Amino acid sequence: MKRLTRSAQRALDRYLHTLRTCLTGSNAIDAHEVEHDVLGHIEQELSECREPIAWARLQIVLDRLGSPLMWVPEHDLPSWKQLLLRLRIGPEDWRLAYASFALWMLAVVALLAAYEPIALGALLGSFVTARAARAFGGELDQSDRSKRWLTEPALATAALVLGGAVLLSVLPAMALVSRELVEIDTLRLQFPSVYHISQRLVAVFERPVSWGWIRSALLHGGPWLLLPLGAWWLVLGGIARWRPRWFAITFSPGRPNCAARVGRLLMIAGALVIGTGVAIGLVKTLSIAI
Amino acid sequence: MKPRKDLRPEKWTTQLRKGVLELCVLNVIATGRLYGYEIAKRLSALSEPTVREGTVYPILSRLKQEGLLEATIEASSEGPPRKYFALTAHGRRRLRHMNAAWDLLDDNLKTLRRRTAP
Structure with missing residues (x-):
């Protein structure tokens, strides 16, 4: 053959x-x-x-x-x-795509009606069926493009939720580490600057999360919050850019080119976050000096 | 009133063609030893695309199982070995019988149409 x-x-x-x-x-x-x-x-x-x-x-x-x-x-x-x-x-090749869309709709309705567990289950189900529909249909050739409209909502929602969680996952990790660091007495005595930074971060993470939290986090945590966040995004962007397949497996099945594009954007965003952190740090240092 | 799906003209024509496909396959093979691809091509040339080429293969398998055809595999210079089909003696008898039945049906239908023509 x-x-x-x-x-x-x-x-x-x-x-x-x-x-x-x-x-x-x-x-x-x-x-x-x-x-x-x-x-x-x-x-x-x-x-x-x-x-x-x-x-x-x-x-x-x-x-x-x-x-x-x-x-x-x-x-x-x-x-x-x-x-x-x-x-x-038979034409039931479409069943998975329709099932995915129906489950996604159920998730939206359940969320609006405040039935969160049902919404979560339906969302998970819609994601799994959407991925199965894509895998079954192969790459997005002409005949499968129309199925895209049925599977895309589930995939996009899952990518948003999962992507957001991965992008911000460094923050809870930092909260955990800083809480541990302030408990170490030797750190307070031998590395007082690291201790103070940890204290500031603990104070930031103890405030309830809201829109005001971002402002106060930037003011108090400043560069120490933004530098690790930017570095994490750079790492993620690098993975998506140079290992698009790894990224595509989770976020964009069958479209590694898209993963490479997202990787570039993520690296730019990471660099900007680091730059902002450095700028805030410089402004604070200068204002103290003046 | 919307006509029932299986009574729509195009559906009826397809069913009719499918119904006589077995007769067509036997008649094509009666012209000489042929391999599956050749039979499919000759039939599709005769019957427009309403009867798909793939339909021929299950028919060939069934006719072979019924003992109407015999198959021999021969090497080919143009690719993989080819399976040639030929009518068995039983197949030739069956074809004569089917052709006679078809001719009779055709004659009867023509006569009927002549008599009932306005």
Whole structure:
């Protein structure tokens, strides 16, 4: 068999899976033989194409072959097989995408009605089904683009929640570390400046989180809060930029280019946060000196 | 009133073509030993795209299981080995019977249409 692109190989595997599902169980037809013959047909059709064969080229051949669902009259199959077929294949390829959108809608409604546990469960379910729909549909080729509108809300919501948590995860870590540091007496005696910084950070993190918190955090925590945050974003940006696949696995399945773009933006944001931290530190030092 | 899905004209035509596809496959193979791809191509050239090329393969498998066709695999200089199909003696008898039944049906339908024509 000629070498296919990844999306073409997935489309072929899916087609053969459908073929096997449709024909297995029929007493009159040897499913294995038909699969072999159909593969021979596809190979013959693609014999003059340049490798790797693209999805679009393969799809022309598969369209001409037609869906295996149409090949066998239903009455040739036992009734359990007919039922199984209806449940497993066909235009129901869309079931996962629809399920994802329905669960996402349920999550929104549950959130508005203040049923948080249901909202969380539905959101998790919508994310899992959206990822499954994407994995099942392969890369976003022409036929799958329309499914994107059904799966994107779940993926975007999950990316926002998870992304926010990852971006800000350094703050609780800092709160924890600074709380531990102020408990160490030797630190107070031997490194008083580090001790004072830890004290300031503890004071910042003890205030209730609100819009005013950001202002007071910048005023009191200043550079000591922003420098680690910026450095963390630089690290995350670097991972997304140079290891886009790692980032794409979680946030943007099938689109490593998008991950690289986000990585660049995150690194710029990290540098800006560090710059702001340094600027606040300088202003404070200068104002004290004056 | 909206017509029932299975009675719509295009659906009826497709079903009719599918129904006679077995007869077409046997008639194509009666012209000589052919391999699956060739049979599919010859039939699709005859029947427009309403009957897909893939439909031929389960029919070939069924006809072979029924003993109407025999298959032999031969090496090919242009790619993988090819499976050639030929009619068995039983297949030739069945084809004669099916062609006769078709001719009779065709004649009867023509006569009926002549008689009922306005």
